[in-house]
Amino acid sequence: MRDQQLDNYRALVMMYLFFIHVAYWLHDIHEPCLSLVLFVMPMVFFVSGASLAVAVAGRGLLSTVKGRLIRVVLPFYVYAAVVIALFTAATLILPDTTAYGFRPFSVASYGWSEVLSVILCADVPGVPNNAHLWFIVPYLILSCTFPMQSRLMRRVNRHVYMGGCLLLFAAVQSVTRCELLREVLCYNVFMVGGYLYYRRAGAGARLLAAAASLACMCAHVMSGGDFVPLQAHKFPPDWLYVSYGIFVLCLLSLAVGRVTIPSNRLLRLWNRRGYTIYLYQSIVFLLVPLIGWRPLSWLPVNLVWLSDTLLAIALSTVLVQVTYPLERCVLGRIGGK
Numbered sequence: 001m002r003d004q005q006l007d008n009y010r011a012l013v014m015m016y017l018f019f020i021h022v023a024y025w026l027h028d029i030h031e032p033c034l035s036l037v038l039f040v041m042p043m044v045f046f047v048s049g050a051s052l053a054v055a056v057a058g059r060g061l062l063s064t065v066k067g068r069l070i071r072v073v074l075p076f077y078v079y080a081a082v083v084i085a086l087f088t089a090a091t092l093i094l095p096d097t098t099a100y101g102f103r104p105f106s107v108a109s110y111g112w113s114e115v116l117s118v119i120l121c122a123d124v125p126g127v128p129n130n131a132h133l134w135f136i137v138p139y140l141i142l143s144c145t146f147p148m149q150s151r152l153m154r155r156v157n158r159h160v161y162m163g164g165c166l167l168l169f170a171a172v173q174s175v176t177r178c179e180l181l182r183e184v185l186c187y188n189v190f191m192v193g194g195y196l197y198y199r200r201a202g203a204g205a206r207l208l209a210a211a212a213s214l215a216c217m218c219a220h221v222m223s224g225g226d227f228v229p230l231q232a233h234k235f236p237p238d239w240l241y242v243s244y245g246i247f248v249l250c251l252l253s254l255a256v257g258r259v260t261i262p263s264n265r266l267l268r269l270w271n272r273r274g275y276t277i278y279l280y281q282s283i284v285f286l287l288v289p290l291i292g293w294r295p296l297s298w299l300p301v302n303l304v305w306l307s308d309t310l311l312a313i314a315l316s317t318v319l320v321q322v323t324y325p326l327e328r329c330v331l332g333r334i335g336g337k
Helices: 004-025 040-054 061-093 112-119 131-153 158-175 179-197 203-222 239-256 265-272 274-279 281-291 304-334
Strands: none
Touching: 004 040, 004 265, 004 274, 004 281, 004 304, 040 131, 040 179, 040 239, 061 131, 061 274, 061 281, 061 304, 131 158, 131 179, 158 179, 158 239, 179 239, 203 239, 265 274, 265 304, 274 281, 274 304, 281 304
16 A cells, blocks of 8 residues: 555655755755755655655565666656757757857767766756756666665664664765765665654654754864855765754654645646656756746745746646656657556
8 A cells, every 4th residue: 555645745845846946046045045945855865765665565676777777767868858859959949049048059069978978867968957967876876776775674773774874974975075976875874764764763763863963063063164055065965964964854754744744636746757847847947037927026025936936846747748748658669668
């Protein structure tokens, strides 16, 4: 039986991610608020781990890799083909693309490094608003290798295993700035956390974890470190970023765990088609400033960011009615499901 609340959490986290991108990409809010709201990726990986924990049956390594290739890699390739074709056509048709928020695009400028970026799901060079694609490679690495971790976790005390994940990240952070390695180990903490602790941690344990994380953040600041901007601690992720993610997750779980979120058509759509919605943000975030629909900007407190977020969510909901069937059609023709 599916965990409907977890499905709703996944959809709401995806919507919150659009709020973050509105804040950072459209510059609708500023520091210190920008730093205080930057905890969406810990939530994404926590929910991913929780989803694996409530799955009816775990998959083996080969089955998991095959599933991720079909559900993550192939949709990315469809997205890459769509946006390359779209922005090539727009460059040929529009007299001045900069007036529409992007520079002229030419796939003819691609060299081997650009082609390799697409093949490895790292980027679609030249396409605007592609900063979100960094997520795909760390997620693929973690999700494909998680069956090996799950076998270990069944043999090791869960608190010991979580402590080991935290210590491993801290050790690696101290010796390298390799962004991908630190991203994998950072978000592994949250993925393992979702797997081990979703609906299995009492209020006392969550308060203790929140207090420990707060103590780490205070020690960092008191020793001369900074909290703002937190984005500087996210790429590559460091101990402060991990501590803040744990702190917010613990507090949110205490509040959200007492509330039953009713399901509706919108949440079900964003849960089922969330990855497709995530990919095509590059189109949505060109349209939002062009449309300029800001019905809430007249309020005493500037809520332009909320208007832009609502518009981005609305446009994404409409766009996925086209992109998702297209994606399914292409995958069906090449053997994906």
